[in-house]
C-alpha cells in the first residue's frame with residue numbers, strides 16, 4: 031500500500047481497474063495479446079499506467095528510449111519475485127531465473143556455446159530432425175483415403191521436432207519424440223508435467239507466488255512438480271557426468287591435460303558449457319557450480335523448445351494466408367541445388383530471411399514480459415507525455431518496486447514505428463525498412479522478439495537457424511493450406527502465444543493444415 035501511495039505512476043493517465051484483485055489483468059488475459067494495450071495507446075497516448083494485481087499501478091510505455099533504458103539497466107530492472115518463484119519451481123537456478131552477479135557469471139560462461147561457429151556445428155541435427163518430420167508428414171498425407179484430405183496439426187508435430195532437437199543439440203539426449211509409436215520417455219513426461227503445471231494458475235498458486243509463508247502449504251500441483259523435478263534432476267546429473275567424462279577423455283584423461291577455453295569441439299550446448307567451465311585458462315571466480323550447470327538443462331528445454339516450434343507454426347500459418355509469398359519462397363528454395371545447404375548458404379537466402387523476420391515481428395512467440403524497478407529512477411523519453419493533471423512530462427519517474435510492462439508485440443507492430451501496414455504480413459518490407467525502427471532496442475533485426483540488453487535471448491541464433499532449416503526442408507517438399515477458415519484461428523495468451531481453433535476449444539492449442547506434396551518443376 032505504501033509503495034502504491036508513493037509511486038509516481040499514480041500521476042499517469044490510464045484505464046480504471048475492473049477488479050480489486052486483478053486490476054485490468056483479467057481483461058488483458060481474455061482479449062488477444064496486445065489488443066487492449068493498443069486501444070489504451072489510442073485513448074491515453076504512448077505512456078500510461080494500467081492496473082495490475084491488487085490494483086497496483088503498472089507502467090506501460092511505447093517510448094523506445096525509455097524501454098532501452100529499462101532493458102540495458104538489467105541490474106536496476108529485474109524480473110518480479112513471483113515470476114522468479116514460479117520459474118525456480120520449474121527450472122531451478124538457471125540463467126533465465128538468476129539476477130545480478132550470478133546472472134553475469136552464468137552468461138559469461140554460457141555465451142560462447144551460442145556463438146555462430148557452435149550453431150554451425152549443430153546444423154546437421156536440425157536437418158536430420160526436419161527431414162524426419164518431412165518423411166512422417168509425407169507418409170501421413172499419402173496414406174489418406176482416396177479423395178479425402180488428412181488434417182495435420184502442425185503445432186504438435188513441430189513441438190516434437192524441436193523437443194528432439196533441443197534434446198540432442200542441448201545435452202546429447204534422445205527424446206525420440208518424433209517416433210510416434212514410442213511412449214514418451216521419462217524425461218519427456220517429466221518435462222511435460224512441469225511445463226503444464228507451470229502454465230496453470232489458481233488462486234492458491236497465485237497467493238503462494240506472492241507470499242512466501244504460504245509456500246509451505248502442500249498442494250497436488252506442488253507434489254507433481256516435485257516428482258517431475260526429481261526425475262529431471264536425476265537425468266540431468268547423469269548427462270552432466272557423461273559430459274564431464276567426455277571432456278576429460280577428449281583431453282587425454284585426467285592426467286593434468288590442459289583444457290583451453292578456445293578448444294571447444296563437442297557439439298551439444300551442455301558439453302560446451304561444461305568444457306568452458308572446466309577450462310584451465312579461466313580464473314576460479316568465473317566458474318559456475320555444478321548445480322548452476324545442471325539448472326541449465328530444464329532452462330534450455332523450457333526456453334528453447336516451444337518458442338521455436340510456435341514461431342515456425344506461425345510462419346506456416348502466415349504462408350497459408352499469403353499464397354504468393356509461399357510460392358515466392360518456394361521458388362527461392364528451389365533455386366538452391368543442394369537438399370542440405372550449409373548454414374551460411376541458408377542464411378544468405380534473402381527471402382527466407384525476410385519471411386522469418388516478418389513472422390517473428392508479427393507473431394512474436396513471447397508477446398511481452400515484465401520488470402520491476404529495484405530503485406527509484408528516471409526514464410528518459412523520446413517524446414514527452416501528458417499526465418493526468420494535463421501537464422507535459424519530459425521523463426517518467428518510477429519508484430522502487432514499480433512494475434513495468436515490456437510490450438514486445440505492441441512495439442513489433444506499432445504503426446508509428448513500422449508504418450500504416452504494420453499489422454500486415456509483408457516480407458517485402460524488409461527490403462527497405464523505415465528509419466524509425468532503428469530506435470527499437472532489440473538484440474536482432476530491430477525487433478523486440480528476442481528482447482534486448484544483457485537479458486536478451488541467448489538462443490536467438492540457434493532458433494533462427496533451426497527455423498530456417500525447417501522452412502527450407504518443409505516448403506521444398508509441401509504446399510500448405512489452412513484446414514479451417516482463417517477467422518476460426520485465434521491466439522491463446524499465455525507465456526508463449528500459440529494458435530487455437532476457436533470452434534474447437536476442447537482441443538486446446540493446434541494449427542490444422544492440409545499438406546500436399548509438391549511436384550518440383
Ligand code: HEM
Nearest residue numbers: 126333334337338341395396399480481485487488489493
Ligand atoms: C523463436 C524462438 C525464441 C524466442 C522468441 C525467444 C524469446 C526470448 C525472450 C523474449 C527472452 C527474454 C525473456 C525475459 O527476460 O523476460 C528469452 C530469454 C532466453 N532465451 Fe529465448 N527465445 C527463443 C529461443 C530460444 C532458444 C532456442 C534457446 C536455447 C536453446 C533460448 C534460450 C533462452 C535463455 C536461456 C534465455 C534467458 C536469457 C537471460 O536471461 O540471460 N531461447 N528468449
